[in-house]
Amino acid sequence: MRNICMIVSYDGTSYSGFQTQINQKTIQDVIEEKLERITGENIKIISSGRTDAGVHARAQVFNFHTNSSISSERWCLAINDWLPKDIIVRAAFDVPLDFHARKYAKSKTYVYSINNHRYKDVFKQKYQLHFPRKLNVEEMKTALEAIKGEHDFTSFCSLKSDKTSHIRTIHRATLEEYKHSDLEHRIDITISGNGFLRQMVRIIVGTLLEIGAGKKKSEDMITILNAKDRLKAGPTALPDGLTLWEVQYDIIDKKML
Amino acid sequence: MRNICMIVSYDGTSYSGFQTQINQKTIQDVIEEKLERITGENIKIISSGRTDAGVHARAQVFNFHTNSSISSERWCLAINDWLPKDIIVRAAFDVPLDFHARKYAKSKTYVYSINNHRYKDVFKQKYQLHFPRKLNVEEMKTALEAIKGEHDFTSFCSLKSDKTSHIRTIHRATLEEYKHSDLEHRIDITISGNGFLRQMVRIIVGTLLEIGAGKKKSEDMITILNAKDRLKAGPTALPDGLTLWEVQYDIIDKKML
Structure with a gap:
């Protein structure tokens, strides 16, 4: 065997x-x-x-x-x-x-990719959320800081979750902006953690987009987290932009991934 | 009007x-x-x-x-x-x-993308040539130098060309290798010039692949160029990997592209 x-x-x-x-x-x-x-x-x-x-x-x-x-x-x-x-x-x-x-599995990394340009990208449209409205990226970065560390992520978890504990630890939460020319404007949100609840990354991104668009403030991220109530967070962002980037294990050499 | x-x-x-x-x-x-x-x-x-x-x-x-x-x-x-x-x-x-x-149009830039990994890339397969055999990248880089400048590109032009002059000037010809982990190995060939003949970039790439695979030597690139004979060059690489990257004009601001 x-x-x-x-x-x-x-x-x-x-x-x-x-x-x-x-x-x-x-x-x-x-x-x-x-x-x-x-x-x-x-x-x-x-x-x-x-x-x-x-x-x-x-x-x-x-x-x-x-x-x-x-x-x-x-x-x-x-x-x-x-x-x-x-x-x-x-x-x-x-x-x-x-x-x-x-x-x-020791930890997982997800990347959520947003096309913030006015028009879709022909080559990446299946792998991006197209969100053409102006975003306050600094506010989004500040909000993202709040989810780092160990928290109860009930607010950022589908109501259909069957997990008994909603406590997870986020090791990394970053936002990177790519704007090489007037033809592109991409925002990649990378989140690594010891585990993820159902729709967790997509609800975090949906909430960040509301913050970026000015519907919510960056400080609201902590309030939402503390509320432990899915209804306080933003909508679940479309799956298209989400990619499971890698899964880390002690026995798998990092350079393989 | x-x-x-x-x-x-x-x-x-x-x-x-x-x-x-x-x-x-x-x-x-x-x-x-x-x-x-x-x-x-x-x-x-x-x-x-x-x-x-x-x-x-x-x-x-x-x-x-x-x-x-x-x-x-x-x-x-x-x-x-x-x-x-x-x-x-x-x-x-x-x-x-x-x-x-x-x-x-003052100049055009084409990028030809080769996936040199053993396996296809799910997300980019429509935009890459999958070439899993080992390539001698240094030999390819040396060969690429030969096409820079003004030359008669008859050897690198489809026999179906209807152009009277096959003289073109290449401003830039570079090869970049991306190998961030064992999961990917991409080679991008970028060529800029004042004009391109029919299938010119694809025949250059087809010839470079023969050089990289050891079927031809880097010195052969000059001999092929001087021969002004399409039959001396390598095969026409598949169109999938080729992208017209940008076209430069005096009246269009570079940052728009």
């Missing part, structure tokens, strides 16, 4: 998220079907965690147990031959038998 | 190039049809030059004459309302009546 870990990229546009759901087309279903085709085994994969419908991943991580003797070199070529264009396995390697992609 | 100049981005994947051709779907046709819808006039646009089937543009430039009184602010909104998702007008402004997007 072996335990194989894979790093996968996907364009989530056409899927109902990563995790298997009844009567939905998910990334997990597609991957498991291809693994079954290759190995002849009924394989169940364990991911670092689900991503919502429409959310993308640059480097999602999952593992599975198999008796197959396929070399780690051949796994990627074999599965990529079968996978559709919007899912690509980028690395595969043997890990200790007890490795579990969700339980062993 | 006014002369309007527009800057347009397009994903060329689904088009038979920019310029109108009988029984083909081209970017020019789509734009002219929408301009007619907006103005009620039978408008013919003049571009900086054609792009081949499948080639993209970040900032192609064209102009047209019209009697319409639409403000320069409204042009983009009006036409983008009608254009398909893969064509977006990013700027529109009045220019002197004699301005001509082809004749007034």
Whole structure:
């Protein structure tokens, strides 16, 4: 018996998220079907965690147990031959038998990309939220500081969450603005933490956009956090702009990601 | 009568190039049809030059004459309302009546993007050539030096060219490698010149790839150039990786591009 870990990229546009759901087309279903085709085994994969419908991943991580003797070199070529264009396995390697992609994950990084230009970007429109209104970026940066550290994120969590604890720790929360010429104006919000609740990044971004647009103030971020009430936060930003950037593990070398 | 100049981005994947051709779907046709819808006039646009089937543009430039009184602010909104998702007008402004997007173009810049990673990149596959074999990047850089300056580019020009002179001047020819982690390995080749022949950038890139892969040597670039014979150069690289990056004019401020 072996335990194989894979790093996968996907364009989530056409899927109902990563995790298997009844009567939905998910990334997990597609991957498991291809693994079954290759190995002849009924394989169940364990991911670092689900991503919502429409959310993308640059480097999602999952593992599975198999008796197959396929070399780690051949796994990627074999599965990529079968996978559709919007899912690509980028690395595969043997890990200790007890490795579990969700339980062993130390932290995750998400990037939310906003196109703040007046017009859409032809090449990135599937991976950005187009928000053409003027934004006060300094106010957004100040607000973002408030979510760093350990907090109860109930206000920034879908009411459909099934988690008993809403306490999570955010290690990094940054906003970077790219404005190389009059043709582009992109804002990337990067958030790393030890775990994320359902729709958490999207609700944080939806709230930041209200702050940037002047509907809320940067100080409101702390008030909203303390209220532990989803209704106090802003709307859930569209999934298009969100990408699971990477998942950190002690056993995976940082330079691989 | 006014002369309007527009800057347009397009994903060329689904088009038979920019310029109108009988029984083909081209970017020019789509734009002219929408301009007619907006103005009620039978408008013919003049571009900086054609792009081949499948080639993209970040900032192609064209102009047209019209009697319409639409403000320069409204042009983009009006036409983008009608254009398909893969064509977006990013700027529109009045220019002197004699301005001509082809004749007034001072130089053009193309970027050819190669994904040299073992696997495709989910998010950029429509805009890259996937070339997974190992490349000697230093040899490619040396070869690229040979095309700088004024030369007869007959060897790097499609046999179907209808131009009488094949002499062009290349101002810039650079190769940049991006390798932030084991998940990506991108090579961007940027070429600026006072004009380009049919398939010129793609044949240069096809030849560079043969040099990088060891089939030809960097010194061969000069021999090929001097031969003035298309058959001496490498194959025409696929259009997918090629993007018309920008077109420079005296009257258009560089920061707009």
